[in-house]
Amino acid sequence: MNHSTASKAAEHTHRFVLTLACEDQPGIVAAVTTELANTGANIAESNQFWDRQTNRFFMRIAFTAAEGTTKDDVERALKPAIDRFDMKTTLVDQAKKPKIIIMVSKFDHALLHLFYQIKVGWLDAEVAAIVSNHEDSRRFAEHEGIPYHVLQVNKDNKKEQEETLLKIVKDSGADLVILARYMQVLSDNLSKRLYGKVINIHHSFLPSFKGAKPYHQAHERGVKLIGATAHYVTPDLDEGPIIEQETERVSHAMSAEDFVATGRDIESRVLARAVKKHLESRVMLNGHKTVVF
Structure with a gap:
């Protein structure tokens, strides 16, 4: 890792986990990841599941954000996607020990x-x-x-x-x-x-x-x-x-x-x-x- 890459990694030290559930339909993943990218977030892990019986879509995304990014900042950025797909979401700031x-x-x-x-x-x-x-x-x-x-x-x-x-x-x-x-x-x-x-x-x-x-x-x-x-x-x-x-x-x-x-x-x-x-x-x-x- 060169010095520039190491510096960028150091900047992304604030960790969050987003979970969401909604009715399955095209465009959910793209909408969420695009909004996260616009905040400068870096996705570390992503899991998703479509329950065919209920047509419910579930997703968990772990990501890091630039230092100084708050939970409110992320929630504001995600609001258009949440409203568009009528998602039930939970955003956890991993800096807070449960x-x-x-x-x-x-x-x-x-x-x-x-x-x-x-x-x-x-x-x-x-x-x-x-x-x-x-x-x-x-x-x-x-x-x-x-x-x-x-x-x-x-x-x-x-x-x-x-x-x-x-x-x-x-x-x-x-x-x-x-x-x-x-x-x-x-x-x-x-x-x-x-x-x-x-x-x-x-x-x-x-x-x-x-x-x-x-x-x-x-x-x-x-x-x-x-x-x-x-x-x-x-x-x-x-x-x-x-x-x-x-x-x-x-x-x-x-x-x-x-x-x-x-x-x-x-x-x-x-x-x-x-x-x-x-x-x-x-x-x-x-x-x-x-x-x-």
Whole structure:
């Protein structure tokens, strides 16, 4: 790289990610990329998908812009294309580190794995708070210097405690809530209010074995594969749009406890991958499904 090229690359240090969805029709890509080019942007990555069944078009573009270019500048430049094609868009400024809230009950393996991946730099996120219905993870949170909130939930105080959770989300500026084996069902109201912003790890390869103790259900049925599923939370229990899944082979010689131990590793990996994809704006909702770039 010569000095001139290196200087130009250095100028393009402001990174953005644009995602868009609209009815498919000719000219969408050309319109968007032309407007970006007019701002001096340099496209680093582009992915697109046409859902033939619904005739919906989805696109994700990662690009760099000249130093000093703001999010407002880019949004103004894109407005003609957005209006022309009636697009639903999201523009993320990657200079802003996303904030997450992790919710956990007694099993902390998924929580610890998320922290490790943040520590080594694979996940780019700031943990704004840990929320639990138990005291078990308080010592860990205090060691990490993370605010720890215990919200014990029962049928009488569920609404009140969920309002407290919403206040924590708002006050912390959290972009995502992660249910890292949080063993409480969120109410329909909360699921709707945080739709698309809550990821759950279910210890089963959905749609099989929903609800409680899925590994024990799988063991009783003599399955040969067990897995875990990361999905967005919706009012329908364990039926939200799926982001990531993984399976592992098991055998008749393994106990239900062996299934659980195997599952812990799968859950941790699957949840971390789903969180990473969400934070990088690689997941787009498509009805009951997702488009994952």
